[in-house]
Amino acid sequence: MAVELRSKTPVDHEPEYALQLAGVTKTFSGFFALKDVSLTVRPGEIQAIIGPNGAGKSTLFASVAAEIAVDGGSVAILGHATSKKDPSSLVQLGLSRAFQVARIYPSMTVFENIMIAVLGIERLRPTSLGRRVGTFFAPRRLLSARVVQAATETGLEDVLSYRAGAISHGDKKRLELAMALCMEPKVLLLDEPTAGMSPEETESTVALLKKLHNDRRLTMLITEHDLSVVYALSDRIAVLNRGAIIANGLPDEIRRNSEVARVYMGGGGVKS
Ligand SMILES: Nc1ncnc2c1ncn2[C@@H]1O[C@H](COP(=O)(O)OP(=O)(O)OP(=O)(O)O)[C@@H](O)[C@H]1O
Numbered sequence: 001m002a003v004e005l006r007s008k009t010p011v012d013h014e015p016e017y018a019l020q021l022a023g024v025t026k027t028f029s030g031f032f033a034l035k036d037v038s039l040t041v042r043p044g045e046i047q048a049i050i051g052p053n054g055a056g057k058s059t060l061f062a063s064v065a066a067e068i069a070v071d072g073g074s075v076a077i078l079g080h081a082t083s084k085k086d087p088s089s090l091v092q093l094g095l096s097r098a099f100q101v102a103r104i105y106p107s108m109t110v111f112e113n114i115m116i117a118v119l120g121i122e123r124l125r126p127t128s129l130g131r132r133v134g135t136f137f138a139p140r141r142l143l144s145a146r147v148v149q150a151a152t153e154t155g156l157e158d159v160l161s162y163r164a165g166a167i168s169h170g171d172k173k174r175l176e177l178a179m180a181l182c183m184e185p186k187v188l189l190l191d192e193p194t195a196g197m198s199p200e201e202t203e204s205t206v207a208l209l210k211k212l213h214n215d216r217r218l219t220m221l222i223t224e225h226d227l228s229v230v231y232a233l234s235d236r237i238a239v240l241n242r243g244a245i246i247a248n249g250l251p252d253e254i255r256r257n258s259e260v261a262r263v264y265m266g267g268g269g270v271k272s
Contacts (some may be wrong), residue, residue, distance in 0.1 A: 106165025170201035
C-alpha cells in the first residue's frame with residue numbers, strides 16, 4: 001500500500017506579492033491626492049514610482065508606510081493588511097523606509113546612529129516565548145558586530161567614529177540606509193535616494209542599491225526625480241499623474257509610452 005508522506009511542519013510559502021495596493025484613495029479636504037490606485041510588486045522586484053510634482057508620490061509612500069490613513073482601498077505587505085497598524089509594527093512585517101532628507105542624529109557618531117537602529121529592532125524581536133526581548137540581555141559584542149556589518153555593507157566602515165552631522169551628504173544617505181538595513185527589511189521604501197548628490201555619489205549609490213538588492217533579495221519601492229537612476233535600477237516603472245496611475249510597465253515600455261511623454265515631460269519622450 002502506498003504511504004503518503006507529509007511534512008509535520010507547514011511549508012512557509014512566500015506570498016505572491018511583497019506589496020499590494022488595491023483601489024487606494026486618499027483625499028485632503030476633498031482633493032484627491034490618490035485616486036483608486038492599484039499596484040502589485042512581486043518579491044525581489046524593484047518598482048519605481050515616477051510622476052510630475054504633486055502627482056501623489058509622497059502620499060503613496062506615506063500610505064504604504066501607514067504614516068497616513070487612506071480613505072478607501074487597502075494596502076498589504078507580504079500578504080498582511082496594514083490598515084490599523086502603526087509604522088513600528090510594519091517594521092515587524094518587514095518594511096523599512098529611507099527618506100529624501102536623511103533622518104539621522106547629527107550630534108551622535110555614525111556608530112551610535114546605527115546602534116540606535118540595532119537596539120530598536122532588538123526591542124521588537126519576539127522571543128521563542130512570544131515575549132519581546134529587552135535590549136539588556138543581548139551581548140554588547142554581538143550588537144557591535146551588527147553595527148560594523150551594516151556599516152561595512154554600506155561603505156561606512158571608515159567613518160564609524162565621525163559625528164554624523166560632519167560626514168558628506170552621500171554618506172548621510174548611506175547612514176540612513178544602514179539604519180534601515182538593521183531592521184532586516186524584506187521591503188525597502190526609498191524616497192529620492194540620490195537627491196542632492198554629486199554625479200559620483202549618485203553612481204556609487206546606484207551600484208550600492210543594486211548590490212544590496214542582489215545580496216539580500218530585497219523588494220524595493222523607489223521614487224526618484226533623476227530618471228537615469230530610475231532606468232538603471234527598476235524592473236518596473238509606474239507613472240502617477242494627478243493621483244492616478246496612468247502607466248505601469250517595463251522601463252522600455254514607459255520610455256515609449258506617448259501618454260507618459262505628454263503628461264510627464266510635456267511631450268518629447270521620457271528620457272534618461
Ligand atoms: N497634508 C496635505 N494636506 C493637503 N494637501 C496635501 C497634503 N499632502 C499632499 N497634498 C496634496 O496632494 C497632492 C499630492 O502631493 P504629493 O506630495 O503626494 O505629490 P508628489 O508627487 O510627492 O510631489 P513632489 O514630486 O512635488 O514631491 C498635491 O496636490 C499636494 O498639494
